[in-house]
Amino acid sequence: MAVYTHIGAEEMAALLAEYDVGGLVSAKGIAEGVENSNWLVDTAGRDGAGARFILTVYEKRVKPADLPFFLGLLDHLAAAGCPVPRTIHDRQGAAFRMLGIGPDAKALALIEFLPGVSLDQPTPAQARSVGAALAGMHIAARSFAGERANTLGPIGWPPLAAACAGHWDEIDPGNAFGLGRLVEREVAAAETDWPANLPSSVIHADLFPDNVLMVDDRVSGLIDFYFACTDAMAYDLAVTHAAWCFDKAGEHFSPAVSQALLAGYEAVRPIEPAERAAMTRLARGAALRFVLTRAFDWVNTPPGAMVTRKDPLAFARRLEFYADPANADLFA
Numbered sequence: 001m002a003v004y005t006h007i008g009a010e011e012m013a014a015l016l017a018e019y020d021v022g023g024l025v026s027a028k029g030i031a032e033g034v035e036n037s038n039w040l041v042d043t044a045g046r047d048g049a050g051a052r053f054i055l056t057v058y059e060k061r062v063k064p065a066d067l068p069f070f071l072g073l074l075d076h077l078a079a080a081g082c083p084v085p086r087t088i089h090d091r092q093g094a095a096f097r098m099l100g101i102g103p104d105a106k107a108l109a110l111i112e113f114l115p116g117v118s119l120d121q122p123t124p125a126q127a128r129s130v131g132a133a134l135a136g137m138h139i140a141a142r143s144f145a146g147e148r149a150n151t152l153g154p155i156g157w158p159p160l161a162a163a164c165a166g167h168w169d170e171i172d173p174g175n176a177f178g179l180g181r182l183v184e185r186e187v188a189a190a191e192t193d194w195p196a197n198l199p200s201s202v203i204h205a206d207l208f209p210d211n212v213l214m215v216d217d218r219v220s221g222l223i224d225f226y227f228a229c230t231d232a233m234a235y236d237l238a239v240t241h242a243a244w245c246f247d248k249a250g251e252h253f254s255p256a257v258s259q260a261l262l263a264g265y266e267a268v269r270p271i272e273p274a275e276r277a278a279m280t281r282l283a284r285g286a287a288l289r290f291v292l293t294r295a296f297d298w299v300n301t302p303p304g305a306m307v308t309r310k311d312p313l314a315f316a317r318r319l320e321f322y323a324d325p326a327n328a329d330l331f332a
Ligand SMILES: Nc1ncnc2c1ncn2[C@@H]1O[C@H](COP(=O)(O)OP(=O)(O)O)[C@@H](O)[C@H]1O
Pocket: 002, 030, 032, 033, 034, 035, 036, 037, 038, 054, 085, 111, 112, 113, 114, 115, 118, 210, 211, 221, 223, 224, 226
């Protein structure tokens, strides 16, 4: 259940009165998500016809200092016609407000509600739409003025691996997969062979199925931009490929979903030769990124915590798949 902060009915009504959205009608906590507290909020709307929003309270991971970047990006992409929710600004024009005072104060934002559902098992037609939406986002984001370093790129991998050292057999009992050795090998390799100077933009960097809303085969929403950063567009395509083209456990790869995702992307933004040549390497790195962050969360999630830990091995299997010479021409 991802509602970590309690907001009483009176406090919620007072909060919404700071926005020109009409009075509060209802607010329900949203169970999905792990990082922030989210509510589905209905109001009377500016014209009395009703309106719906997502209220997000940023818990630990998202730093208020990054919010002008994240929320400004949403507004930029929405204005460019991407299926991205706008931020609702308060009566003073602020994109976010603080809840509470002092060191425990948390930032919150009111965000446009978008229709659609997140898929578990995308079809090729749906993957094609996702590829096209990602490429459209990359093109639109190139004119966004904000910049943010990717702290979870190769520079962030050695400290994550070091924090997990000594814990690999908690995740990989009996060292059956060889997770520790795999991570050591891949972190070392990235220090010397990580592709540089690929065309960059602001990228989503976490476009998993649970961060895409769909109505039938159409993408109705790209959400959860809280890992967005300035980095290679091809790396974002690699992250999306790793997230969409396998079953959850990473045991089965879908060639049809892969081809459709890449074709959808290229229908909007053709991949440059240097990007194509780097794709398999980037996909290995994308898989490593999620092995490491999942492993870090695995060893740092206290027993009894409300969140379900995500399996690092599901991405270790993807990493092995991308590293297998038999799959070298996946992106050719
Ligand atoms: N703009 C939106 N429109 C509709 N639903 C949304 C929107 N933003 C978030 N949600 C819903 O809230 C859930 C959690 O949001 P998300 O940003 O992914 O949280 P977290 O960062 O905690 O994972 C999503 O799975 C989705 O159901």
